[in-house]
Amino acid sequence: MYEHNLQRTACNMTYGPFGGVKGRDLICIQSMDGMLMLFEQESYAFGRFLPGFLLPGPLAYSSRTDSFITVSSCQQVESYKYQVLAFATDADERQDTEQRKLSSGKRLVVDWVLNIGEQARDICVVSFNQGVSSVFVLGERNFFCLKDNGQIRFMKKLDYSPSCFIPYCSVQEGTINTLIANHSKMLNVYQDVTLKWATQLPCIPVSVKVANFQDLKGVIVTLSDDGHLQCSYLGTDPSLFQAPKVDSREINYEEMNAEMKELQKIIREATKTQDILPESEKQRDVTVTAEVSPDLDEESQAIDSEVKAGTVPSVTVKITIQSRVTAQKPNMAVCVQAPLAVTCDQFVFDDLEPDSSETVVVSVFLKENCSPSELEGTCMVSYNISTELNPEGIPRVSQCNFSLPLKLVCFPVQPSKSANHKLTIDTNKPPISFVTIFPDFVDPSEGDQANALGFQFLTGSKTTLLASKTSQRYRIQSDQLEDLWLVTKELIHRLEEHFKNQNCKDFACTFSGSIPLQEYFELIDQHFELRLNAEKYQELLSERAVQFRAIERRLLTRFKDKTPAPLQHLDTLLEGTFREVIALADAAEENQVNMFQAFAKLKSATHLVIMLISLWQKLSTDQTAILEATLLPLAEDTQELGWEETVDAAVSYLLRTCLSKSSKEQALTLSSQLSMPKDTSRLKKNITLFCDRLAKGGRLSLSTDSATHQAAVMSGGCATIPESDLEERTVVPGSTAMFASHEQTAKQKSKPGKKRKIMLFHFEVYRSSFQNACGHMKQMAFISAFIGIISSFSCYNSTMCRILRLFSLFCQEWLNCKDQSWN
16 A cells, blocks of 8 residues: 655554544654654654653553553653643754754653563553553563553563563453463463463474464464464363263173184284394395495595695595485485595585486595594485375485595505514414405515514504514514504404405404503503693683773774873783784694694504404403493593593593402492593503403403402402301390490491491391290291392492481380380
8 A cells, every 4th residue: 555665763553542542543764773663554643752762662552641662772661641741852953953043843752661670571461451551571580561641551480581472351350361381392371460271382482372262262363483373272162072971781791702813813923923023124125335436546636635745645435326216305415524635525415316326426534634443434324205194204324334544545565674662462373474364465476484574654664564474473663553443453454354264263363462561651651641631722712812801992982082191101011912822822722733643543543452452351342342332432522521521530430340359349439420520640550450450351341240259369269157157146135235236337347248248137136026025926926028128239328327327216116115025
């Protein structure tokens, strides 16, 4: 019908019969800068600025008082009469008010003000009765109901964060019902200040209304911020349907038994043929395969590599996705462990048709300036499979792993005769020529005489592999401990593959040397020192940032002052602080890079220690998995949860469970909160003790029974308590000596076996006291069962002491009341 091009940014609006006009409504729009613009249909009437305006608030119009009600940024409810707005100074001419006469306009004066002490979410003016009008204001923590003159009718303190509200008429005379929605997805129904009903909503509404439809009255309409519109009904319609009476008939038990047997037969057959996965899952709907190229790329595909070597090589990985069914929204992620990287790690495909396939090609290269601890990658594909019950699709995941070649991170060089770190791997088979097991690193012209091989890593270090001519041993040596890992792993893997192809099943590798714990501890100290430096840099950055903001505030105060004052070298101090912040940030970033490289070295050394321990103690696959979970619990090291405290907690747990020497160690409790330690002395001590327990015959296990058995084995066995010892000691029943002896023995520092023996003796005394006092079978059965439960505990800890004290009080009370029944 008509439109208005607004000259200011609008915030909200209201409408009504302003000035008492009849038969039509006028429009009032509030702008972001506090101007009220009034329109009479096609024409612009006038504009007025609200005094002391900072931010716009909710706006409502009261037809009873012909006034506009809003909440200012001063957290006050303000009311302005329309007549005052109409006769006030025009907004377009307010700049010239000082030059114009006072008679040309009036100053805008507020009608009434109420301080509510908080910002308002919404304002609503209702008048269900012709004589009474109410102004409802929804604050951030309170709900107000005001009279039309600004006096508070009532208020309600809210214990939640409201989002929207709407008042509506009540069936009870003199009261008003209000719907208030909050950010906890709850809709509360209030009658004045009394909560009458509360219901849960599926989303957080930003607007709520009460509507009446053709055949349904009182429908609650809610709208969320993401466009979710819902029409709800508070309560249920009565059901007029009545179920007819069931015809009574006699039950045929023979037919029921036959039907029951048939159903049980079907259940048994289904149980026998039931598998963990359904029949369709035995053959994957979508399969992923990854094929690594045997040769490096002729032209390197490395992107933004930080390796300082010349050309960084890359290898191509071809990934194929095959689908048997319709796969919806397939997404693929290619993951490799840093410092390795791929040219593209995320792929999004169109829906895959049945018996179709997709192929992608990526390249893997070394990006960071350190050697990786793993040469493996993973491809994961997520997709949806639609079913009859769920046409949108059920999410599924398929994945596959691939191994990268060793020559991706190193290349062959001349072997070195001297090195700082050396390892010797023993085998039970004659040594194999390196031409056979390392054809990609050895020149074929050397023939079978090649018994030394050199590996030059891209990061600068060199590792040498030697094969003994007279014994069945291989030696790996390098100047860096962490560089021994990849070459040792590759050697053992290629030897196992070689003898597996030769149909040799008894090949085994062993390690009889000493575990290089001291060199390993040096890497731990280097990593931990960088973590401490990171904390120091963070504290210094925080201090300099606080100082920088304080200087900024002082300078802003000087600049805003009408009378200029000297800066007193505040600008010089600000510049110096800024340079310190930049220098500290650069140092923290450099320390972060060094910490990443130190953690990569620590992971490689930890992998090496795990392999040496498994070869040394001939651990099984399950035990090796426990060892890996203990020493490598984190894939990434963070400042909140670091490697040192996590490994210390895991090793301490194994030392007090499966590797404990006595039941006293098993009773120790660990701290439930992991925090960064002050130093690494405790961790290094626990790792040394861990290796020592393994050397003495301890075995890694998560079972409690095996842990108790191993504790007995490592401690040399423990003697059982003969039952005759309990019967030899006698105490006069009913005397106080038996309770006094308990308090004395509880304070003694004796061995757990002795404490348990004393505890069982006390319970034997209680049983004899009951027998002499009452002689009932029920008491005897109760006491005997209680003694059996307590005797199953292996130690006498604080919980047992508490149980014993309570039982002593119980026995005293019972012996003092012998004439009462056992009830």
